[in-house]
Amino acid sequence: MTGRLRALLRLFAVQGTWNYERMLGVGMGYAAEPLLEDLKAVDPVRHGEAVVRSAEFFNCNPNLAGLALGATARAEYEALPGAQIVRLRTALCSPLGAMGDELFWAGLVPALIGAALVGVVLGAGWWAIAGFLLLYNGIRLWTGYWSLRTGMESGMRVGAAIGSSWLPRAIERVGPAAAFAIGAAIPVVSAWYLKPFGFSAGVGAAGVLMAGIALTRWFSPFLTTVRFALAAMILLLVLRRVGV
């Protein structure tokens, strides 16, 4: 297995040692190990320094971490000054975090989940779930491969490589798709749940929905929807207990 493939596989566990001090740092160091192996024979001192740098503070979306990993590994082989590599790593945190979060957490995941929910309600069952998993993981695997390759090919010019890549355009497109899919899923799922109960029960659930939206907005951030749900359930049980 090549070092690059091992690094790609290790990137799937890049958040394994997530903590509030170094965040993804140690996970990045773990993924960097196979990429830095050849440096050990060429320049053992430099290798030691590179390993230290690889596990320092880092944070970004895990699916785009390969860009930073590849770029910094190449910079280590090019024997660039350590301070410059640290600056590159730090500079990549925010853009890779923002772009990855927009692309995956606010885009691809809700888009595919929305489609899967509609599929489940329309009777696709397992197929909808399998489709979600296959599509998401296919895209993610390809993105991980592309990220690592682009990072290693571009090194210190990784910023320009990201800017001219498909990423900004994909982010523009996936956001509306996510909004549409979730927008479509909510009424479809509502009908799926409420149809068997009849009209009056539907009105009751709609009342809870409206109260939930209003109260969690007024009393945010203290009153989350989870807290609202638990409070509403406890209130219901108390009211039933006293015979209301």
Add this chain to the structure above:
Amino acid sequence: MSELSSQVVLSLLVWGTLVGLDLVSVPQAMISRPLVAGTVAGWLVGDVEAGLRIGVVFELFALDVLPVGAVRYPDYGPATVAAVALGAGSPWELSLGLSTALGLVLAVLGGWSLQTVRRWNARAIQRRAAALAAGESSAIRRLQYGALLRDAARGMILTLLGLILASGIKERVLLDRQTAVALTLVAIGSALAAAVNGAVRSSGRKARLKWLLAGAGAGVLLAVLA
């Protein structure tokens, strides 16, 4: 739950552990999404319908979560597995409310346990600070494997606790039909509120909001035709 065989309980425990690991640590393949976790749990207990119904409710709650940066959020994966164990074998109209209540408590507990594991990870790193500063790759590996083990234990304990609670609730808590249905309706209404909140917040006030409204229109049409 009480009638589940030890083999099924064991498989739920393994599934809950994998689902707990998937949320953050490895491999983030989205098996921790409640829709997936619940449906597979339903299949394991022999009631896919319960798995789907409960999984979709928690998926709606999960739509209110945007896991960016250092944000703290509930862990719905093992919670969904335990909730399905509680709801399986009963008509979903009667069991969904109680299952959701159990799952939400476990999800909050799961979120808290995630913070605890993260603090333990930080302490482990501090203990190996000298080795990290010396550039020892073996220290990085040990930290990584230790953290993965901690998270796996977290998922397993959470699932086990959920299964024990589910068993206790199934044996001891008996709701009349009206209360059970009302609880289910509260669960559905709250889950929909979470989904709407999440969708509106993600959409903001720009073009994305128009797409959300267009999707809602298409969804209403689909719901009427389906």
